[in-house]
Amino acid sequence: GSFIVDADNSGESDSFKRFLKGEVFPFVSKEYAIDEKDRGLIGHSFGGLFGVNDALDKEPLFDRHIIISPALWWNKSVELYEKIEDNITANKIAANIFICYGGSETMSIVKYTNHLIAFFKTNKIDGLKYRFEVYEKEDHVSLLPESIYDGIKFFYGK
Numbered sequence: 001g002s003f004i005v006d007a008d009n010s011g012e013s014d015s016f017k018r019f020l021k022g023e024v025f026p027f028v029s030k031e032y033a034i035d036e037k038d039r040g041l042i043g044h045s046f047g048g049l050f051g052v053n054d055a056l057d058k059e060p061l062f063d064r065h066i067i068i069s070p071a072l073w074w075n076k077s078v079e080l081y082e083k084i085e086d087n088i089t090a091n092k093i094a095a096n097i098f099i100c101y102g103g104s105e106t107m108s109i110v111k112y113t114n115h116l117i118a119f120f121k122t123n124k125i126d127g128l129k130y131r132f133e134v135y136e137k138e139d140h141v142s143l144l145p146e147s148i149y150d151g152i153k154f155f156y157g158k
Contacts, residue, residue: 013050013053013054016050017054017061020061021061025039025061037063038063038064039061039062039063039064040062040063040064040065040066040155041054041061041062041064041065041066042066042068042148042151043065043066043067043068043070044068044069044144045068045069045070045071045140046071046074048067048068048069048070048071048072048099049070049071049072049074049080051065051066051067051070051097052065052067052070052072052080052097052099052116053080053083055067055095055096055097056080056083056084056093056095057083058092058093060094060095063096064096064097064098064155065095065096065097065098065099066098066147066148066151066152066155067097067098067099067100068099068100068101068143068144068147068148068151069100069101069102069105069109069113069140069143070099070101070109070112070113070116071108071109072109072112072113072115072116073108073109073111073112084119092127093125093126093127093128094127094128095127095128095129095130096129096130096155097128097129097130097131098130098131098133098147098150098151098154098155099113099116099117099130099131099132099133100132100133100134100135100143100147100150100151101113101134101135101140101143102134102135102136102137102138102139102140102142102143103134103135103136103137103138104137104138104139104140105139105140106140109140117132131154133147133150135147
């Protein structure tokens with residue numbers, strides 16, 4: 001089955017962040033030996049949109065973000081760019097991002113991701129470290145294994 005994604009059944013990233021911080025992180029910390037100062041996120045499509053929002057927030061929950069085919073087209077990302085500009089002005093961005101999409105993506109994925117990368121290139125963002133890749137032979141789903149591997153290698157490889 002499928003469903004239509006709209007403003008009534010999506011969004012609320014701030015609530016999701018509160019849930020992660022207040023419920024999920026304490027549970028994981030209690031149950032597993034983890035490094036709480038080095039959290040990573042893999043976000044695909046709408047999860048990628050969440051990842052971009054978190055990475056470029058003044059207080060991100062995660063330290064490293066693997067962002068795959070982000071749905072930056074959602075709501076034309078107006079609020080996202082306002083947040084980024086505010087955080088750049090306040091010098092409040094410290095982000096590590098691996099971002100990518102497949103060469104057979106829809107125009108909306110390509111256009112808005114390219115717009116974000118162009119924004120990165122034209123604005124000096126001292127705290128931003130990123131790598132951008134296009135997987136020419138891949139689509140929205142087929143790029144997942146290679147891009148996840150490359151993202152992990154980007155952050156942790158030698």
